[in-house]
Amino acid sequence: xxxxxxxxxxxxxxxxxxxxxxxxxxPDPATCPDTEWADYVFNRNGAPGVKREWWLHIASGxxxxxxxxxxxxxxxxxxxxxxxxxx
Amino acid sequence: xSALRRSPLHDRLESNGARFFERDGMPTAASLGGHxxxxxxxxxxxxxxxxxxIGFKGPEAPAWVQQHGLALPQPNGWTPLEGGGLLxxxxxxxxxxxxxxxxxxxxxxxxxxxxxxxxxxxxxxxxLVGERLDELLAETCNVNFRAVPPGQVVMTLMVGVSVLAIRxxxxxxxxxxxxxxxxxxxxxxxxxxxxxxELGGGxxxxxxxxxxxxxx
Numbered sequence: 509x510x511x512x513x514x515x516x517x518x519x520x521x522x523x524x525x526x527x528x529x530x531x532x533x534x535p536d537p538a539t540c541p542d543t544e545w546a547d548y549v550f551n552r553n554g555a556p557g558v559k560r561e562w563w564l565h566i567a568s569g570x571x572x573x574x575x576x577x578x579x580x581x582x583x584x585x586x587x588x589x590x591x592x593x594x595x
Numbered sequence: 596x597s598a599l600r601r602s603p604l605h606d607r608l609e610s611n612g613a614r615f616f617e618r619d620g621m622p623t624a625a626s627l628g629g630h631x632x633x634x635x636x637x638x639x640x641x642x643x644x645x646x647x648x649i650g651f652k653g654p655e656a657p658a659w660v661q662q663h664g665l666a667l668p669q670p671n672g673w674t675p676l677e678g679g680g681l682l683x684x685x686x687x688x689x690x691x692x693x694x695x696x697x698x699x700x701x702x703x704x705x706x707x708x709x710x711x712x713x714x715x716x717x718x719x720x721x722x723l724v725g726e727r728l729d730e731l732l733a734e735t736c737n738v739n740f741r742a743v744p745p746g747q748v749v750m751t752l753m754v755g756v757s758v759l760a761i762r763x764x765x766x767x768x769x770x771x772x773x774x775x776x777x778x779x780x781x782x783x784x785x786x787x788x789x790x791x792x793e794l795g796g797g798x799x800x801x802x803x804x805x806x807x808x809x810x811x
Contacts, residue, residue, distance in 0.1 A: 509737070516670070516671065516686075517671065517749075517750060517751075520737065520738075520751065521737040523737070523752065524737070524751060524752050565750075566752065566757055567750040567751045567752050567757040567758070568685070568686075568750035
């Protein structure tokens with residue numbers, strides 16, 4: 509059983525979580541060039557490495573960010589949005 | 596019976612041969628056939644959906660709780676209320692109240708206090724009690740409730756259903772209170788009842804159940 513640490517509820521089996529994609533800052537659609545917008549809408553980064561991903565703890569509705577090393581399949585840390593600096 | 600409320604588990608209770616009486620405006624199963632007491636000692640599953648409950652949230656909610664003379668629980672914690680109810684804190688600024696104390700807070704919420712917003716709670720309220728509770732939990736849930744400190748609320752998945760759970764240690768045996776979305780309640784009930792029967796228990800009426808939670 510894989511465990512993921514929810515910043516609020518503590519370590520829980522990964523089956524209690526939902527993956528919601530990489531954290532991707534949205535460019536301003538009013539000012540950015542079409543190429544940049546198209547890149548944001550259509551392209552995803554599949555290169556292995558350390559990813560910042562959105563995860564949801566289903567049972568309590570907690571959204572948080574997990575930093576995951578996809579080459580080693582290891583979660584480095586998890587934190588709430590806005591708490592990047594807290595280690 | 597002309598009750599205004601109906602338990603999401605009413606059909607399940609009825610098909611188990613429940614003897615109903617009205618409590619808190621809802622037909623509630625007093626007993627399910629004979630031998631309720633024997634089943635409850637081993638592993639009883641009961642429906643406590645009739646208990647009144649409310650939720651509220653908002654930036655001023657913690658201060659509002661204290662204004663009403665109630666002890667503020669830690670986030671993911673709960674405190675018993677006078678008369679057997681409970682106050683659970685589901686997030687920094689979200690609360691859940693059940694049982695005694697609901698009517699007073701409900702009346703206070705009608706005054707629309709600033710920064711406190713009512714949340715409709717129509718959860719199914721279940722209770723599991725008995726000697727073989729841990730065996731059922733091991734089959735249905737990933738949280739080791741024995742390691743959870745008393746006074747804590749656990750939000751987890753049980754047989755795939757999001758539940759709010761509180762475990763209370765009693766002198767005779769442990770008790771687990773569960774709340775889930777009412778639309779998922781029949782599935783959760785059927786699954787838990789099936790496992791409880793395998794373990795020598797099963798559904799029981801509230802005559803043999805401790806409805807009020809003991810003080811922590």
